Amino acid sequence: MAKHWTSLVLVVVISALFSTTPQAQNQPMPPKAPLLDQPPVLNRVFPPALTTGKTSSLELRGTGVENPLEMLASRKGFGFKIIPQEILPPAAKPGSRPATQPMNQPSRLVGRVEATSPITAGDEMVELRVLTAGGLSNSRKILLTSLSVVEEKEPNNDPESAHKLNLNQIAAGVISSTTDVDYYQFEGSKGQRLLAWLGTATIDSRLPGAVEIIGPDNRVLAQARDRVDSDTVLDLRLPTDGTYKARIFGFGHVESGPDAFYLLRLGESPVIDSVHPLVQSPSGGDCLVFGHGLPGGTPVPGRKDGLEQAKLILRPVSEESTPATAVDNPNGLLPLKPFRFAGGPAIWLPVSDKITMEPDDKSDNNSPDKATPILVPAVVSARLEKPGDRDFFRFDAKKGEPLSIELLGDRVGTRLDFVLSLKSDDDKNTQEFDDGPEALHPQWFFNRTDDPTLRFTPPRDGTYRLSVSARDVNLGGSPQQVYALRVGPPRPDFRLVTIDPTTQGGIPRLKPGTALSFLVLAERLGGFDAPIEVRIDRLPSGTRALPCQIPAGQKGAWLTLIGEQGMTEAAWPLNVTGSAKPAAGANTIERQARHAAPAYPSTQQVNNPQPVRMEHDLLVATSPNPPLLTLTPDQTTIKLTQGDRATVKFTVKKPQGMTGQGQVTLMETQNQPDPPVRVSNGNNGQVTIQADKDSLEFQLEGRNNARAQVLHLVPRFTITAQEDDPDNKGRRRQVVRMENGPPIEVTLLPKRPLQPTLTSQTIRAKGGEKGTVTIRLNRQGFYGPVRLVCAEFGLDTTVQPDLDEAPLELSIPQNARPGGKPLVIQATCEALPGHTVNQELRLQFNLVSPMARPR
Ligand SMILES: [Ca+2]
Ligand SMILES: [Ca+2]
Ligand SMILES: [Ca+2]
Ligand SMILES: [Ca+2]
Known part of the structure; x- marks a missing residue:
């Protein structure tokens, strides 16, 4: 059997989601003079395939890739030799180099690398990237193959x-x-x-x-x-x-x-489309494989595209012989494990040791009365095997015990728009559930799928019937359309993704006195709502990460890495880890973040999701050299109240003899939906600094309804500079340079943290007595303690963090008469640890004589 099977089973793709342990990739490299001092953008590595165990020449095309210092691979075993520009044939040289190229029209430059590829067991995808003086490029995938x-x-x-x-x-x-x-x-x-x-x-x-x-x-x-x-x-x-x-x-x-x-x-190389059953027992076994060119394959009846099926034996691949690209339960639903057919590639499939199979074609489950019984918790492996197919399952559930029903189909490459519906035997109503949850980020991580999930709490003990079908099942139902279903108690959990929504995947070099920021997004599963602490394990030497927490119920937070002293010339994989307690008293769970980056560099289009894919690691390059351009803010901490404005001024220092117009952006404010802090001058958070100026101002505005929070804004300076050419005395050259600055800490506080109401507002008392009203504090996005003081009624009490309702004991003055009484309270709210906001609360209660007849 040939070794070059192609697997279309997209389990491989989702196994790339939310997994992996980056390998240490910390290699020193020689310094070299840059022409383009900004992160390179790699448009193409050509050819995008290498024969295993051979040495071949690779052409790099993109922006700033012509002088690579190093080539980095996501897999061990490669040898790379950089071919210097001097010995490249003239056509490949950057002869028409953009001395006057505008910044937004990058030239396509060429670099060359000689690659010696490792010998592999089967075809493999590998990510390559380029390290230059300006930083790290985006990654490009190539195929390692046994074919020429x-x-x-x-x-x-x-x-x-x-x-x-x-x-x-x-x-x-x-x-x-x-x-x-x-x-x-x-x-x-x-x-x-x-x-x-x-x-x-x-x-x-x-x-x-x-x-x-x-x-x-x-x-x-x-x-x-x-x-x-x-x-x-x-x-x-x-x-x-x-x-x-x-x-x-x-x-x-x-x-x-x-x-x-x-x-x-x-x-004639085999192509695998799908495997039935989709869910495997850990020891593998007999399977029905769908695809093309399969050994012993026979045509699938009714298909005109040559799709065939074959009975093959699937065996688990021993863990040690496969690359470390998966962790337990990567999709939050079922763990994935690698399997292989004789001579085939590794395929990652969900596993369970307790699988319920839907009955075979002869005994149908197409109506509620023929529902397949399942015992909760259950893992079901099934198919929508013919046009119009609908699968019913029934299970018993207990009143008040929440259940989670999740389907895995679209995410493993089954192209159907699945839909679930659920009905209790004791109820007429049917509930229907379509697509999965909202996307994590509308532009940079549009992860919505057609896989429905549903959480429900049974209103009564009894039998429930669940049906699985697809909106397009009349056309799309076919024997290879596999899916898995899990019905069981919700398992609160989360997955983390890091992205850099400011570049096309390239990351500038971290230098002393500069910072880098990544947006950490949390996919919350099984009703998980708790705050997540985010940290970086094994920080690059000479760097420090600022504290980072994704607050309860929120989708993400920015993680900032600062360059200090003692940094080296190296590329580092960042291990970003989140830890959280799913519920009070529960054990802490830890999840490692995966990095996602644009699948290919392209112009950003607002409102259009950028195609992104998971990368093998998140790499950053550090340098001990101070930045050539420095940005010094006039203040490093700013306190801002919702709706208010603040001005921060940056002084810019360029090297002697460098001129040119530049742009500064605050990374966290650009291209973000509803950033908590907005730049009100400039264009999309970008402010221009004229060639003859050495300072610029940012007008910051706190969003009216933004949560109370501390955030860090990292400035990024890009300049198209004229400078003396060190290689040609007396001549000038044009260079595009990019450099980050130090972060500014913004403490964003609510303007009116409380919306108070009295939920009980009548006191029956005489003057000189005490009485109680109940206050409800609608907190505008903060959780700290609130002190309430009112001298007139002898009130001085503190409402504990997180509590929304509290009794207020009021001392009624001796001479008080019955009737409506204004209650004016001075509230001091700890909106953030160490930061208080004062607010006057104006309320009213009714003082009623104890003698009065209750109405
Ligand atoms: Ca042609
Ligand atoms: Ca062609
Ligand atoms: Ca079926
Ligand atoms: Ca059916």
Whole structure:
């Protein structure tokens, strides 16, 4: 069996979500003079495939990648040799280098690296990135394969100039303009099975791939295009002996350029689509595998796309032989474990030692009376195996004991819009549940899925019937449409994701006196609502992380890393960990964050989610050198009240002889939905500093309804600078430089922290007696203690943190007469530890004579 199976089972993709332990990657590197002193943007590593155990040349294309100091891989075993610019052929040199290139139109520069790849057990995806003096680039994925890799040879735009390709060879190509098409030709024989795989989404390409197979008679025999975020597969039998052609192009001819690249394989290599049962026992076993080119495969009845099924034995892959890319329970639903068919690649599948299978095709569960019984807690492995399929399950539940029902389908690559409905046998109403929860970040982590989840508390003891179907089941029901279901008590838990929403994945170098910020997002599962403490384990030497907490019920917080003294020239994986107690008295749980970054660099579009993917690690590069540009704020701590404004002034210091216009942004305020602090001057949080000025001002405004909080704002300075060229005496050159500054701490306080009401407001007492009213404090986003003082009625009491209601004992003055009495209370609220806000509360109570008849 060939080793180059392609797995479309997207379990591999979700196993990449929320997992991994970064490996130490702390290597020293030689210093070198930068041309572009900002994080490089890597648009393409070409070819995006390497043959295992061989040395090949890789071309790097992007911005600021022409002088790499180092190449970093997410996998051990690579050897990289940087090819100096001087020995590159003239065409590849940055000859027309952008001495006057505007900043927002970065040039496409070229770097070259010689890569020696490790020998692997099967095909593997690896992330590569470039480290330059300006920082770390975004990562690009490449395929490590046992097959040989060839690059396309242009011109190949017509059938006559088609590039000759052997079967089971991999061609790497680029759709370099919207009119570019790439022809390949191969020899085929009558009755031969041909599987064409066009790899795009899995290697971070922007190309909407499309492929056509053209017969010896020049007729198009078959065509296919990719689906959203997946590769293209074509499966056909060749009708005759002869020379065939494959035509590759961008679907719709809209996307092209350096990041519209692809891999093409023509041959018979198996492609796995899905595995039934989806949920495996830890020891594996017999499975029904769906895909193309499977050993012993037979056509799936009724399918016209060549989909076939095969009975194969799935065996667990011993943990030590697989890379550390998973932790227990990565999707918060079921743990994933690696399995393998004889000769196949590792596939990550959910496991459980107690699985309920839906009955086979013959005994249907398509109506409530034929519901499959399940015993809660239950893990079900099932399929929507034919058009219109609907699966019913029934279980007994106890009144008041909450249950969580979660479905795993869309997230493992089953393309159906699942829907759940639930009905009690003792009730007429049916509740329906569609898509999963709200996205964590509308632009940078749009993680909503079509997998429904539901939490419910049974209103009574009894039998409940649950149905699983899909909105598109009439078209999409098919034997490979697998899903898993968990019904059981809610398990409060969380997953963390770090993102840097200010760049296209590149991260500037952390230097003494500067800071970096990451947004840490929390996906809260099973009703988990508690605060999460976030920390960085094993900090890079010479750095310090500021305290970070995601408050109760909130989606995220910024994590700030500060460069101090004793830093080294190195790239470090950051271990960001969150810890929380799901409930009072529960054990602390800890989860390691995964880093997400743009799948490919692109221009930011507000309101459009950026395609992002999980990266193997979050890396930062540090440097002992002081920043070339410094930003010094006139104040490092600011107290701001909701709705109020404050001005912070930065003094900018540039090296002698450097001129140019620059921009400063406060990272945490840019491109964020409802930031707690907004920059009211400038453009989208960005303020321009003219070439002849050495200072600039930010007008900060606290959002009216923002929570009380302490936040840190990290300034980022980008300048298109003119400076003396050290290589050409007496001449000037243009350099784009980016440098961060030190953070400013903003304490944001509520203006009127309390909305008070009296929930009991009548006192029956005479003058000189005491009486009690009850106050309700609607807290505007803070939890600290509140002191309430009113001299007139002898009140001086403190409402404890978190309490919203308290009795107030009032001393009625001797001469008080019955009737409405104004109650004016001076409230002192500890809105944040060490920060109080005063507020006058004006209320009214009724004083009633004890003699009066109650109404
Ligand atoms: Ca081409
Ligand atoms: Ca071409
Ligand atoms: Ca079914
Ligand atoms: Ca059914």
